[in-house]
Amino acid sequence: MPTPNRPELADTRHPSPTGPPGRSGDRNGPPRVLRWAGRLLRRLRPASRAALDRGAAFVELAAVTVLAAAIMVAVYQLELSRTFNNGVRQMVCLVEGPGCGDQTWVDADRPEEPEEYEWGSGNSNxxxxxxxxxxxxxxxxxxxxxxxxxxxxxxxxxxxxxxxxxxxxxxxxxxxxxxxxxxxxxxxxxxxxxxxxxxxxxxxxxxxxxxxxxxxxxxxxxxx
Incomplete structure (x- = not known):
């Protein structure tokens, strides 16, 4: 004899779902908004890391440039710079001789003026x-x-x-x-x-x- 269709007698151990998975009625999965936010965060995370890396590299380059400029200014102001320049002028004049011009002779090595140019005593009136x-x-x-x-x-x-x-x-x-x-x-x-x-x-x-x-x-x- 067939069993009458009585809902109250149904097996409650395996309840049938009331709607398709993924909808608001699905109590076993996360809501759609949360899943969408998670995917968005996963996509944005690599871009944010790359931007941070580029920013760090720019800051590092700027710091190195400022430090190099400060070192150059300090060296220029030191006596070492003047000594180096005088050394270069001496080498140029050793190669080119007096023809390199009065501006390139250092005072210590500039030859004395020839006596033949000093004809008078300066009191000629x-x-x-x-x-x-x-x-x-x-x-x-x-x-x-x-x-x-x-x-x-x-x-x-x-x-x-x-x-x-x-x-x-x-x-x-x-x-x-x-x-x-x-x-x-x-x-x-x-x-x-x-x-x-x-x-x-x-x-x-x-x-x-x-x-x-x-x-x-x-x-x-x-x-x-």
């Missing part, structure tokens, strides 16, 4: 000597054109420096007296501008008759 010569030449009758020629001649020879001693040519004083050409130097010649000018006027008058002839000879030969 050039303007006074020129004025004295103009008065003495005028008294001798040499003015205007003659004076201009005399001014050009002695300006080139000595720049009106009565202390001139030129070791290259042997010229002395305002007039450029040269023992090799002009004989024995007159007494007191080297110390006295007046003696030098008087000798020069007499020599030009006797040898060339006028300052312009003496100047023309100088332009051709470089002597007179």
């Amino acid at each position: 050039a303007l006074e000597n020129e004025s004295l010569a103009m008065n003495m030449a005028s008294a001798q009758g040499w003015q205007d054109t003659d004076w201009e020629c005399l001014k050009n001649l002695w300006g080139v020879v000595s720049h009106w420096d009565h202390t001139l001693i030129n070791p290259n040519t042997g010229d002395n004083g305002i007039t450029g007296f040269n023992p090799a050409r002009h004989g024995t130097m007159p007494s007191g010649f080297r110390e006295s501008p007046r003696e030098q000018i008087a000798w020069g006027l007499a020599y030009i008058d006797e040898t060339y008759e006028s300052p312009c002839d003496a100047w023309a000879y100088w332009e051709d030969t470089g002597t007179y």
